[in-house]
Amino acid sequence: MNEGARPPAAIAASALTGGHFRYYDFVMAAFVAIILLSNVLGAGKVAQVWLPGIGYWPFGAGILFFPVSYVIGDVLTEVYGYARARRVIWAGTGAVLFMAVMAWVVVALPPAPSWGNQGAYETIFGQVPRIVFASVCAFWAGEFVNSYVLARMKLLTRGRMLWARTIGSTIAGQGVDSLIFYPLAFLYAVGWTTDLVIQVLFTQWALKVAWEVVLTPVTYVVIGFLKRREGVDVYDEGTDFTPFATRV
Template structure:
């Protein structure tokens, strides 16, 4: 009895040398790293006026008196803007959705590991060394720096996912209407809509909904404060999106030349076709 013939497997793509695959790995790496770093440094709130050596504005917005204060996570906002647009353009809604959910899972994993690290008893020499460096309670410093509140984590993750899904939806709808023309409109327009959602959702969940439903050490923020802080942060993101528009064109041109015009056009067409399915 003769052995059944085994057909040759179909050619496999080498992700190391295949340029579209290498591009996806590069964009995905920056995308995930950006989100993780933003979560970690986001606990620091900085005053923009003091940072720039300016006098405090002390503006009155929705009845709230305050200065221009932001989470340090906004430092990574330009990278968010560029990465999301590039993933949308070349890999479509599926690429962004896969990375968004993967990133959310990795953020949860990171905070689980951080929580486990907080529970570890500090070594005596580490405490002593920290005291010599001017940190009287190293364990408390570690907790304050990395131990974000549950509501902040939930609010941040919720806002991240909702904003990303909103961004890709608006981006593809604009592209369907304009085709390959008006790159600035689909890139900036989708960003302005998604970040309007992001700016309000994170504050609402973290500082309004969470404390009201489950209580906690902090009192729920009044609507006036949520509106004031969210508006200031959105104006900042709006401004950055406009300023970064030329960079988007430069990045697209760089990628088109890296992939080759034929491959780049095919990837964009495939991304658009997948959106129609």
């Protein structure tokens, strides 16, 4: 698309077929990278933070970076439309599934006698099937809810109040994500009481939404930059919102 100082042209998503976007591939790559790293490094660890007047409060370590994927999801839907965001969500889902299979195969390979790190490797990269299943389901459902709500709100607000769209879609998407992931992954698991699951679930949801609020100025800057550079402002008029497709 054209690059320049002219404001982006409002265009219906159904009229936007083909074409090449300058930054779309980079945004997709960033999204998939964050999803993979968050699942490897943060999903299963419970950390804690000291809150004045409350004491130590547990939270999932993945909260530090995983919410950035929702910011990128907002950028994708707002700039490129629901259909192109849908392709990225499916790409992320496929990448997470491949990561799980690769981790299972590599961990299962018999180690060489001279290599003494198998135990540590299993601790870090060993994938519990239950957690993988919960992670994939929660990611898939949460991201699609986030993208759908944002696209619908853009039509209802006629492109105004971006802050309300990004925060509102995150409240819905992250709520679905947390409600699916923590019960599926940890309810009745060793070391996880029901109270702890509920506590971490709502803490995660609140912190993810708070992250979205904090990062709103950054979201504005990125979306404004991409719209100017790509030269379009996509509205999902006439879009088929089914998640079970990859066409644009």
